[in-house]
Amino acid sequence: MDELFHYIIAKYNYWASLVLLFIGLYGMIAKNNLMKKIIGMVIFQTAILLFFVSIGAKRGASVPIIKFTADKQPLLEATAYANPLPHVLILTAIVVGVATLGVALAILQKIQRVHGTIEEDEILEDQRS
Amino acid sequence: MKQLTFIILIVCALLMLKAAADLPDWADPASPASTHLSPDFLEQGYVETATPNIVTVVLADYRSYDTMFEAVVVFAAALIVMVILRHTPRKRGKTILYRPKREGRDTILQGAAQLIIPVMQIFALYVVGHGHYSPGGGFQGGVIFGASFILIALCFNLRFAIQRFREQGVLVCVAGGVLLYAAIGAICQVMGYNFLGYTGLASILGASDVMARSYGILAVEVGVGITVMSVMVSLYYDLASSGDLDEGL
Numbered sequence: 001m002d003e004l005f006h007y008i009i010a011k012y013n014y015w016a017s018l019v020l021l022f023i024g025l026y027g028m029i030a031k032n033n034l035m036k037k038i039i040g041m042v043i044f045q046t047a048i049l050l051f052f053v054s055i056g057a058k059r060g061a062s063v064p065i066i067k068f069t070a071d072k073q074p075l076l077e078a079t080a081y082a083n084p085l086p087h088v089l090i091l092t093a094i095v096v097g098v099a100t101l102g103v104a105l106a107i108l109q110k111i112q113r114v115h116g117t118i119e120e121d122e123i124l125e126d127q128r129s
Numbered sequence: 130m131k132q133l134t135f136i137i138l139i140v141c142a143l144l145m146l147k148a149a150a151d152l153p154d155w156a157d158p159a160s161p162a163s164t165h166l167s168p169d170f171l172e173q174g175y176v177e178t179a180t181p182n183i184v185t186v187v188l189a190d191y192r193s194y195d196t197m198f199e200a201v202v203v204f205a206a207a208l209i210v211m212v213i214l215r216h217t218p219r220k221r222g223k224t225i226l227y228r229p230k231r232e233g234r235d236t237i238l239q240g241a242a243q244l245i246i247p248v249m250q251i252f253a254l255y256v257v258g259h260g261h262y263s264p265g266g267g268f269q270g271g272v273i274f275g276a277s278f279i280l281i282a283l284c285f286n287l288r289f290a291i292q293r294f295r296e297q298g299v300l301v302c303v304a305g306g307v308l309l310y311a312a313i314g315a316i317c318q319v320m321g322y323n324f325l326g327y328t329g330l331a332s333i334l335g336a337s338d339v340m341a342r343s344y345g346i347l348a349v350e351v352g353v354g355i356t357v358m359s360v361m362v363s364l365y366y367d368l369a370s371s372g373d374l375d376e377g378l
Contacts, residue, residue: 011152018146022142054155065184066174074175078171079158084171084184094268095268106368
């Protein structure tokens with residue numbers, strides 16, 4: 001029982017990102033509207049970003065900006081700061097995510113312009129006729 | 130079909146939860162991610178570059194190749210959106226998905242925007258310039274600056290925003306930011322160091338090796354900021370008007 005409790009409480013960040021991950025994946029697979037599929041993709045992406053950032057957390061640590069002691073000496077102890085690497089990766093990933101979302105929306109507008117709809121089954125019907 | 134998807138996904142989720150048992154605990158200081166590379170960054174970053182914000186150091190110095198090609202990805206996305214949406218023959222005529230807003234109607238909205246936008250732009254410049262000492266940098270500052278132009282377009286109308294920041298200017302900024310980044314790297318190479326090895330800037334700037342890396346980070350962040358700002362504006366212009374740039378939200 002104690003072990004199960006530890007499994008749930010000490011790893012709740014994985015639980016949270018896993019729930020978001022599968023909500024996004026379900027949206028991408030099961031929804032018929034292409035806009036909803038894109039929303040599912042964004043939720044999926046956010047889950048991965050949260051997963052990465054949660055890895056960087058460290059107990060008793062502060063943000064990774066070097067602090068200075070009273071006599072102006074930098075405090076250079078790795079245990080005092082959170083891991084900066086996931087933050088860097090996610091910082092670039094967020095902006096690239098926005099750019100790819102822009103491309104997805106552009107393709108969606110093109111589809112709407114050609115087929116007159118963004119429902120998947122209606123597009124397939126339109127292509128057959 | 131949907132039920133089948135749902136069941137398969139639940140099974141996958143349970144398998145991944147099982148695998149999560151082997152991952153390190155939340156905020157564990159002894160986790161693999163926090164023990165191999167990051168102590169070196171945290172202990173050597175300030176000594177080697179004189180920049181307290183280690184995220185900025187890793188972004189623009191240790192991993193500067195990565196950041197450069199992220200900027201190229203964003204640049205490519207802006208071009209692709211433009212190429213996809215512009216000048217395409219329409220099969221069914223243009224459907225108006227929105228009613229374009231007329232100019233000069235919303236006094237409160239436009240007055241508030243006029244108050245907020247200069248503050249936003251100065252704050253964006255502060256975020257870029259102060260990225261060495263506080264959370265911030267080129268990506269964040271660029272997004273805030275781009276958001277100020279989007280706010281102009283939303284509160285007035287798209288044509289008004291395009292008069293202020295024309296598309297040619299946007300495209301010059303998109304390419305210029307990436308070029309500034311690559312130029313800094315090329316200057317370092319001409320001076321006999323590696324591509325993006327900022328110590329090559331030391332003799333040009335007349336600074337020590339450590340300070341040259343700090344200045345190099347700043348120059349690169351400005352390049353990233355310009356690219357991200359203009360890409361946000363470019364994406365909005367194209368997506369809000371379906372590529373026509375005449376009338377939009």
